[in-house]
Amino acid sequence: MKIAVIGAGALGGTFATLLARAGHEVTVTARGLALAVIRAEGISLTGGFGRARQHPLALERLVETPDLALICTKAQDAAAAIAENAAVLDGAAVIVVQNGLDGVNTARSLLPHSECFGALSIIAANYSAPGRVTITTAAPTYLGRGDGAADAATNAWRDVLAGAVPTVGIDNFVGAQWTKLVVNMLNALPAITGLSVQEVVDDAGLRRVMTSSMRETVRVGMRRGVRFGSLQGLGDRQLRAFSRLPLALGQVLPLRMRRRMGDVPNLGSTLQSLKRGQITEIDFLNGAVVREAGLAGVRAPVNALLTALVHEVETRGVPLAPVDVLERFAALAR
Structure with a gap:
């Protein structure tokens, strides 16, 4: 499956590496030194999920529509990052992996043709340097949308992610x-x-x-x-x-x-x-x-x-x- 990861920090690097290790075709977006390091050396993951080094395609912005996109920027950067990639993201399934309360609504407003989900990750990860992430606590990620029961689409994407990183579909995502x-x-x-x-x-x-x-x-x-x-x-x-x-x-x-x-x-x-x-x-x-x-x-x-x-x-x-x-x-x- 073609999966894009917007943002290659601690969580973005973790998801990109684990999804690539599971066999998916992964593209990450990054800038500056991080972009250069990932292109030259890939992303190195150590700690709770074991050792892994993967070489996802690294770009400043996406050039084709993925099957699934994970938005892994900091909350304050999400709107700009989504807008910058909206031309190719709109229509793809989108999972916002983010703290705070506003991420899914931000994605939905900018990507009206996309199904948008939220993910709450309890993984503790230290971004020690560009392209280097250490997992200090390996924990599940919780996937859902809205305030009702987890629906069939949520559970389908849960299964995709769970092949790479522990993922649970949850009810009442807004409350979570x-x-x-x-x-x-x-x-x-x-x-x-x-x-x-x-x-x-x-x-x-x-x-x-x-x-x-x-x-x-x-x-x-x-x-x-x-x-x-x-x-x-x-x-x-x-x-x-x-x-x-x-x-x-x-x-x-x-x-x-x-x-x-x-x-x-x-x-x-x-x-x-x-x-x-x-x-x-x-x-x-x-x-x-x-x-x-x-x-x-x-x-x-x-x-x-x-x-x-x-x-x-x-x-x-x-x-x-x-x-x-x-x-x-x-x-x-x-």
Whole structure:
């Protein structure tokens, strides 16, 4: 099958390599040094899915319509990347592999003749250099669309992906996006402090802030009438119960996530963007919670401050000390 992967970063490189290893004809889009490296050396994958090196066709933009396209850019880059390739993408099946809440709707608006699906990947992957990806946590990818049951088309594309990478078709994909948004609250504090996710969770003060951001996200979702989808052992019942727990008891959630990661440092996608000198997708993660809170007529002060601090680090170019971060949140509580 002809499969295009738009964006050859951590997840794009992972999917491209595993799909090519499974025998598909894969094309990736990339730019600059990444394009040159992939053309010369291919993409090298190590870690949780084993060692693999594949040589997909690498282009700046697509030149023919694939059977399937995976949009693997950061959320803030998705609209431009889709629009740039729309002439050949429109009409192909499209799977948006992305954080945040808006990716599938963005694809659908730009590609009116395409069937558009969403994928939530729990894979933790470090993009160590152009064309080099290390999988620190090998985990499933969840595929779906809309808020109903997984349909026949979803399950057919699930089977295609599952031949290369563990993939599950899920009901209530929109609700699962919100569940993944709660999980993505792991990202902001590593980006702000320069610490790994594990180091952040191991710090009692930072763990309390992370728990607060997760609880705030769930409460905003509830105000928006969300029925949270099932993902990685989390679902509507569990998250609603979590939202009612005292902060001290709620810390069991990030601690449970930390245990699943193991000890290989997980930098999180937002910190990886900063290390590469790129703008982060924080406005589509914690910033999305703030926007949704506004639509619900409530505030989301923890996520608003986390969003602001990530932007501060983007501007400064250096992380903040944990003690300084905690002082900012102490001032917020006063």
